Amino acid sequence: DMEVAIKVVVVGNGAVGKSSMIQRYCKGIFTKDYKKTIGVDFLERQIQVNGEDVRLMLWDTAGQEEFDAITKAYYRGENTIESFKAIPTWKEKVVTEVGDIPTVLVQNKIDLLDDSCIKNEEAEALAKKLKVRFYRASVKEDLNVSEVFKYLADKYLQK
Ligand code: GDP
Numbered sequence: 001d002m003e004v005a006i007k008v009v010v011v012g013n014g015a016v017g018k019s020s021m022i023q024r025y026c027k028g029i030f031t032k033d034y035k036k037t038i039g040v041d042f043l044e045r046q047i048q049v050n051g052e053d054v055r056l057m058l059w060d061t062a063g064q065e066e067f068d069a070i071t072k073a074y075y076r077g078e079n080t081i082e083s084f085k086a087i088p089t090w091k092e093k094v095v096t097e098v099g100d101i102p103t104v105l106v107q108n109k110i111d112l113l114d115d116s117c118i119k120n121e122e123a124e125a126l127a128k129k130l131k132v133r134f135y136r137a138s139v140k141e142d143l144n145v146s147e148v149f150k151y152l153a154d155k156y157l158q159k
């Protein structure tokens with residue numbers, strides 16, 4: 001019985017919570033330290049999908065834009081709008097690099113939703129336009145994190 005290994009790549013603007021999400025899912029921890037790094041290329045977690053053992057390898061990414069976000073003093077609202085605007089570009093990059101793979105759009109930090117300048121309908125409309133499943137999540141509160149990866153594994157195995 002061969003174990004299935006799936007590579008998952010988390011992309012998005014700096015400070016949206018990519019590293020935190022991977023740490024939460026694979027290690028069960030959350031920290032506030034902005035500049036933390038996982039220190040390895042990826043973390044793994046084993047799950048069962050329809051009785052099948054699946055090993056998820058979660059690859060973290062950090063681009064120049066992250067360093068910009070750190071050095072630049074930013075307002076949360078501004079940063080939110082920027083990261084929202086960048087979503088179609090991220091999707092395009094992924095499609096260009098790896099083709100049409102199972103993809104989700106995650107709105108993280110919903111524990112801060114009072115501060116959000118992105119309306120639900122806006123986010124949902126974008127997901128629809130990009131033809132991806134949409135999740136609202138909070139890595140901090142551990143809301144909808146495992147659901148995201150379960151969905152991706154499921155979707156991948158259906159292909
Ligand atoms: P990355 O640059 O996308 O990897 O973002 P990080 O994982 O480094 O997270 C950036 C900051 O957002 C850190 O201070 C995290 O603690 C914080 N953060 C991540 N997820 C959440 C969340 O769900 N809620 C809140 N309130 N903060 C979060």
Ligand code: MG
Pocket residue numbers: 018019020060061062
């Ligand atoms: Mg990071």
